Amino acid sequence: EDQVTQSPEALRLQEGESSSLNCSYTVSGLRGLFWYRQDPGKGPEFLFTLYSAGEEKEKERLKATLTKKESFLHITAPKPEDSATYLCAARGSNYKLTFGKGTLLTVNP
C-alpha cells in the first residue's frame, strides 16, 4: 500500500528564518511527487512536480528536492504570506495520488 508521511505536523517560523519540510514516501513505481499549498477554506494549489531522484525545482522562496525515499520543501527567508498548509502527494504505478496529512506552516512577522 502506498504511503506518504509528512513532518513536522506544524512549524512556526519567524520571518526570514529558513527551514525545510519533509515528505517521506513508500510508493510502488513512482510516477511523480507533487507539492501543493492550501490556504484555509480553499482548494490545494499546485506548486511542483518532481519525477526522479536528484531533481530540484524552485519558485520564489520555495525549492523542492527529491531523493529515492524523501522529498524536501525548502523555504528560504519566509514571509508571513507563506503561511499555509503544505501538502505532499505521490503517484504510484496504479496512477492514484496518495496524499500526506500536510504541514501547517506559520510565519510570524
Added chain:
Amino acid sequence: NAGVTQTPKFQVLKTGQSMTLQCAQDMNHEYMSWYRQDPGMGLRLIHYSVGAGITDQGEVPNGYNVSRSTTEDFPLRLLSAAPSQTSVYFCASSYSADTYEQYFGPGTRLTVT
C-alpha cells in the same frame, strides 16, 4: 479559463437525504477525481475517471456514486447521507491519469445532521 468549478460551496443535509455535488472543468482534461478532506486524515480519494464513460473506485467509495457522461462534468452523488459524510469535498482534474499534476476546485463543505 475558469479552471475547476464546484457547486454548491456549502450544503447542510439531514440524515437520509440525497444530493449531487457538481464539478466541471473547462481545460479539456481527461482525468477527474473526487476527494474528501477530514481533520487529521488528509485528502482521500473517493472516485475517479480516466475519461468520459469510465469511472472507478478510490480509497473510500462507499455511499457515493459517480458518472462521467461528458469530458467536462463529473458529478458526485450521495445516495443516503450519513453524519460520517460530513466533510469538505474537492474535485480535481488533470490532463491525463499518468504523470500530470491535478488542479483542484474550491471545495464544497457538507454537513450532515
